Amino acid sequence: MDQSSQNTYHDKVVIRLIQFSIFWAVAAMLAGVYLSAELVWPWIDFGQFWLSFGRLRPLHTNGIIFGFGVSALMATAFYSVQRTSHTPLFLPKLAWFCCWAWQLLVLLGGLSLLAGYTSAKEYAELEWPFDIVIAVIWVCFGVVFFGTIYNRKIKPIYISNWFYGALIIVIAMLHIVNNLAIPVTLGKSYSLYAGAQDAIVQWWYGHNAVGFLLTGGFLGMLYYFLPKHAERPIWSYRLSIVAFWAFVYSYIWAGPHHLHYSSIPEWVQSLGMVMSVILLAPSWATMINGIMTVSTAWEKLRTDPALKFIVLSLAFYGLATFEGPMMSIRSVNVVSHFTDWTIGHVHSGALGWNAMITYGTFYFMVPRLVGRELFSTQLANIHFWLALAGTMLYIMAMWAAGVSQGLLWLSVDQIGELSFSFKDIMASMTPYYVLRLVAGIIFLLGTVLMGYNLFMTLKGQHAVRVTAPPVNPAYGVS
């Protein structure tokens, strides 16, 4: 093998992961749209268990988080770690193993959820055999990632790698600890923890899956691809490092805010609330860093439709990271909990932040990976407006539904009895659910357009061979 092929980046696996990510995005969003239609017309499960809300809902969430989200994170981590380390992937065959094994896991795991196998822990529904497979693939992901960093030719470890590294380490820790269980049969296990402890461990996992996967991992994406798009360095590198450590330190405590007014100790609830409010500081530090980076690169918007997605994703990131701490305050949470406001909050993050930044990144990466222009800039622009309209309509509908529910759930009459029945309140929500269904269809339509656009861009093309550029000796690893 000559010197140049030894230095060639492994990008085919990146392209494959992007394709899988888009496939899962469409499939899982379709499940979401179907679920929202079921809330309007409950009979469309046609009496089939596998079409029931209880089985389709975890398929939607797992499909988005593990299928769309993790595939996108693996793709962008593999792409950026090579370029920031000036060296090809460590053990590329293991990277291919991660790619295919992960897709097989999502497929079979999804089918098992439809078949009714579930551990009944939110975002950790998959049963123990799948949990073991996830842990194995995740460790392999870590070996490839950290092995590449170990082999780096440049001394500094760029900030995006810190976030991807935190994603890999913390998710492994959360996943393993939360899923410790006693297996009873191949398809059933019981958690090692009982009662309130189980709830605390579950939401330590649940909230930090949001924190380190849907926030930290995607911040890794932001920190690499935003400066690349803008062709500017990060506005303040120092702020990014401070924000990273503050983020890592404060996020891990925030889980108990999911358990306000439950049987866990009150001081644990208060601690969760206080740390959630503190979390606003590092979250907004990153947002400001992103906004200031892009503010000097406005000329790029003329030629780069993808940058718009990243600009908007920052606005929604700012909203979601403000909304979350506010909803964790107990006097707000007592009304907002168990309402559709929570669903709106999740989707201002998932649609407005995670999906938008991923779309912006894919529009950037795919043409570069195959060395040709994007198939249609106009389609990408249409996608942008569909994504914005879909997200806005979704969160507005859920805000209105949430406020109404908050009032109605808790309304009492003069003798202190609840004024309304659950059934009547749910029936009155139908119009908002129709609006949410329309919003979901608009957003899905945009994603399908992107899938077509990127498919046509990739069609008949091969990955461009890119070799690691030489490193300035002042920064090189001796």
Next chain:
Amino acid sequence: MGSTLYSYLLLKSLYEPTSAFEELAKSEPGPVAMFFRYSIWLLLLPPCFALIGAANFGWRIGAAEPLMLDMQSLILVSLGYFLVLVFGLFSTALISSWMASTYGADANLGKHVALITIVGEPLAIASIAHLFPDVLVNVLVLIPTMIWSMYLLYKGIPIVLSTPPERGMLMASSLVGWLLVAAVSLLGISMAMWTMGVGPLLGV
């Protein structure tokens, strides 16, 4: 142009917003004059409509019977609504003015007040839906109007503040971020107040 500017903005903003933005770009209005001769009349509309609607029909939130409040409470709520709108206008104009230097769009505060008023004008007019105080009807009327207002924000900033459209797009997105945060704060503050016993009777 003097006093005709205000009536020009009021009318043209609705059916020919580009002309209104261009006209505003050429003038240098003061913030106080702009507020008292243009903005305040629009800001008065939503609380007035809400007062009339709620006094006559009561708010329908869904499953509930219409929520009837006594006149004194209604006047207080409407006054609070008006003050929130005034705060919203000035805080957004100040933030817009503060952000402007980052995006090469420096202008006096009066221009920012006028710009935000033009953007909000369709919403103020559409608040006529408050005359029929049903949450769903209001949502159905106000969401499309809000999308139109967002379009006006993206369209207006580059023209009024004389900055390239791409830079204007960045500034408009930052302002959208602020407006979303402000909207969600309003929801959170309302809920916290209900919990503390201000507003509807809740079993908390």
